[in-house]
Amino acid sequence: MSGLEKFIKTIFFWEILKGMKLTFKTMFDKPVTRLYPKEKPVVPPVSRGLHALRRHPNGKEMCIACGLCAAYCPTRCINIRTSENPDHSKAIDVYEIEILKCLFCGYCVEACPVRALTMTQEYELASYTRESLLYTKAMLLANGDRYVGKETHFD
């Protein structure tokens, strides 16, 4: 760059003008921001959101209470307690996921041997109380019912 050119570029703030040119050009672009609570992002089906328990087509729960999801969980946030039914099958007394401890790594879904546990595209999990973030079996089954026939996260 010659001395004169450099002098002219310095006094006319050339590099600032170049930057401003980009700014003005971008003003006519389509905005990339979303008006979030009104416009929700489209989440891909593989997304790892809130867990769900699935049912068989006849309405029976798929979960066999083997406890593999609880064993595989890195944070141990799944709590299962079982008892025996009169017909000697296994009954689930408690199935809870402490969503506040959950990492959403999806290992529980990988561990489930019967594809009873899955992850859904629910991502708005904020709440005012800690108690409401302890997801019980009924809540997880209800979430599963919302996703019947839809593709969800399987490994």
Place this chain on the structure above:
Amino acid sequence: MATTSKEITVNMGPQHPSTHGVLRLILELDGETVVSCAPHLGYLHRGSEKLAENRTYQQIVPLTDRFDYLSCGNNNLAYAIAVEKLMGIEVPERADYLRTIVAELSRISSHLLWLATHAADIGAVTVLLYTLREREEILELFELLTGARLTVSYVNIGGVRRDATPEFIARCKDFMSRFPAKIDDYDTLIMENRIFVGRTKGIGIISYDEAIDWGLTGGSLRGSGVDYDLRKAAPYAAYDRVEFDVPLGKTGDVYDRYIIRVEEMRQSVRIINQCFRDMPDGPVKADIPTVSLPPKDRVMADIETLAHHFVLVSKGFTVAPGEVYVGCEVPKGELGFYIVSDGSSSPLRMKVRSPSFVNLQCLPRMVKGHMIADIVSCIGSIDIVLGEVDR
């Protein structure tokens, strides 16, 4: 009246916006000149190394996401390679390429956020608006590939967790074709800007020898002109099969470190494009029954596989006694995992050599004699993430 010159002690952080997290600096100031600077760490300590001793090797992968939470793909990769080296596992070729793609996408997203915050610290807030636009696209790509935007947990021991879909490949290729023009836009905004140049050129100079003596790695080392990149020096994943250049600085000041990190993003685009060109078809998980979980369809079909699945999930796989150190080139520098195994299914000891922690040692040397405002550009230039400094 005679004025007396007296040094004062100032506390900067841990809640200072430009210390990039919870870094606390104790500064001795003579007027506005820094006489000495002492970083105080530990505000984000979570005891990850100790936690790893109570987890199976598989369960540690999500833990590694939390070290450098801006480039999770790289952390998973470094950890997985360390365990694989300890066990002598060969990874399928397609998995190697997918790992490289995820590692380089993480590098770009990490550098984009670094550029945003570094420029914003110095006063050019505009760059943040542009870089976060592209980072969002990368996060969406991650979500499409792995299911998560930030803590991907994608790289697994023996491969990767899921294969790339044609939709991901198409969208990633499209992004890669548009991205180099965006890097030029960032350069237009700040590269020649006289305020940016004035605040970065000649600031925080680390010479060639000093950079080696301090044990710097990554962009901070290469900014001083030292040609050392673990992707070239000790190739892992598919880095020995792709071509790329290692950008080097000359003077070792803040401006040089900025230039080479921007250039690294261009090289990452080159690497990803080559990966898509060369990526073969095939499995993405190593076919080693003692390590990889069997396919879900077979688990549901026959009882032997189901029994094997139960054992592998509930107990985890065991690793023969031994020790290993593996270093990988993450966006911040050399991330090393030193793992000692006693033959059980969880490590006896896992030491993490985190690049941010080592690079941060150099900060008192960098800022000595500079003005107090230059501390901000120096912290920005060594690119620290406090999650990794304190672990």
